Amino acid sequence: MSLAATPAFPPLLDGRAVAGDPFAAARDAARVGADPGLVLFDPSAEDMDVALLLAPEVPLEEAAAMLPLAGVALQNALGALGPSELPVHLDWDGTVRVNGGRCGRVRAAIPATRPGAVPDWLVIGAALRVRPRSDDGGATPEDTALHAEGCGDIAPLDLVETWARHALLWIHRWEEEGIAPLHRDWTALAHGLGGPIRAGGHEGTFLGLDERLGCLVKTGSGTRLVPLTTLLEET
Structure with missing residues (x-):
């Protein structure tokens, strides 16, 4: 089922169609001073691909929470559109x-x-493969x-x-409410907790998240913290 031929966004968001990579387009728009709340998407894409431009009011280390927030929002979107039992992690x-x-x-x-400064802008992006690339899943x-x-009835623009x-x-x-609800919900969706992980140059056991959603890795020489900021792509 398709919600609409063109997505409808809440009043605080401004949806605009682009041809190609919405994430790259959002970064370009941010660099020339586009207003926050801009949502870019390719209406002809076979897969779901979207980017949202934000204007943080908090230091970089806090604003980085938008990355896991984008993941939790994506799981929520799939929960709303897909089968109730669909496992998303x-x-x-x-x-x-x-x-x-x-x-x-x-x-x-x-x-x-x-470090410690407020970014002029921040772009978050989400992408999901909707259709298999071939008939040979193996x-x-x-x-x-x-x-x-x-999830054959989900269209990219629905997502x-x-x-x-x-x-x-x-x-x-x-x-x-602060970061606590996001910390809780992301942890509930975490893949590989207690298993092996490689993060920030460290290999070990994934213990979970610190209070700022950084990755805690237990290695042979102790527990290492990999800050969430290491995942941000600098432009």
């Missing part, structure tokens, strides 16, 4: 998994920003697509619209 590095297979990712970009057994997981709404809801909740 998140890797700390932004990978999105559906039924255990890699199906997409979330990412975030900022301009070059000093060729890439660790990858999957929504239509291979019982674009629903993700944007859930992202906005989560941003409001983060502003009102």
